[in-house]
Amino acid sequence: MGSGLGAGRLAAALAVRDAADAVARGEGPADRADAVLTALFSVVSPCAAAVERWDPVRGRHETVASAGYRDEALGVMEALFHEDPRFPVVRLGGRPLRVRDIDPAERRGPMFEQVILPARFTDGVSLCLTAGGRYVGSVHASTSSGGVDDESTAVLRLLSADLTSLVDPLDGMPVPVASPDAGAFAWSPSDGRALALTPSARPSLVSGPLADLLAPARWPSRLGRHLLVVQGGELLAVEARPAGRWVVVEHRPAAALAGLSLRELEVLALLATGATNRMVARSLGVGERTVATHVEHLLTKLDAGNRAGAVAFAVTAGLVRMQAPIV
Incomplete structure (x- = not known):
């Protein structure tokens, strides 16, 4: 290799390290994906490269930057x-996988x-x-002449963690979900972003009273577990915990509490805010009696x-x- x-x-x-450090400071380059793409071309010298971000809701990748690859x-x-077939190996191994390192007899599959x-x-x-075990995305580079050297x-x-912070909307922060069957999203109090x-995941949960509960001024006393009585007849168990500049919110349907009906829970939640019977009646659109x-x-x-x-x-x-149905 020449000097x-x-x-x-x-x-x-x-350059990648500097960009990742900027993201960690809350600054961040204008186009993170392009910074990754530029690094791929500088490090690997390919004829094609792509940056893919994983979308956990759609269950597929999204191309955020590419050059040289056909649309197909x-x-x-x-x-x-x-x-x-090699995806589990690449994901769990945490190391780059080259075409040349795959046995010719095993070179099959969509890629x-x-x-x-x-x-x-x-x-x-x-x-x-x-x-932190959360899959963020992938980078690919291909060449038509020569190979990818050691x-x-x-x-x-070495750049894996820095590349992750540039591709990931959550800045590469480890935000594990405690229960695999729970709905979960990350919420940014600074700008209101909610990412599934x-x-x-139901990011709309952070609208209304829950956003007020999770406001930074009320940390850490308001973080933790909550029971949400949702207008329209739904009870949700919610747990919120900090993850760097984000809040991770997990939620799942909850069973009735202490034998109370949803309407009784709704009344009780309003009483907890200091509301009088008249105020509760006005909020629920029912009579004081x-x-x-x-x-x-x-009681x-x-x-x-x-x-x-x-x-x-x-x-x-x-x-x-x-105060409003969750959609």
Whole structure:
């Protein structure tokens, strides 16, 4: 390798590191994906390269930057790379995988059959990007002459964390979900962004009272577990916890609490805000006598001697009434 090529790779690596450091400081380059693409061309010297971001809701990749690949090839990467026989190896191994390192007898699957062979690429490299076990996306580079040398793969491996922070909307932060069956999303209090982490995520939960509960001024006392009574007859268990500059929110349907009906829980949540019977009636669009009946019933079910005891129960349970249906 000539000194000029080595200097170019070093400059590219330093540029990626500087860009990733800027993201960590909350600044960030205007186009992160282009910074990754430029680095791929400087480090690997390919004739084609692509940056793919994983969309957990759609269950496929999204091309955020590319050069040299035909549209058909990009479509295969987006829809089928995660179904390729070598995908688990690349993802779990955390190392770049070169075409030349795959036994010729094992060179099959959508990436070979629909990308590499039709374009007559002689070599190439793929790297999966992960943050704390969370899959973020991948980068690919292919060449039609020569191959991808050992130093190129070593540089890509060293830059893996920096590349992740540039591709990931969550800046490469590890935000694991505790329960695999829960809906989960990440919310940024600074700008209101909500990004789905699972297919069943409902980012609209952060509108209204929940956003107020999670406001940075109320941290850390308001982070934790809550029960949301959603207008339209739904009870959700929600857990919110910090993840760097983000808040991870998990949610799942919850069972009835202490034998209370959803309407009684809704009344109780309003009482916990200090609302009077008249205020509760106005909020729910019912009469004061109806509210008084609900209060009497919930006091009995909770075995609470007075409203203060019922309110204490609501606060302990993290009961919150959402003012609009969650879609």
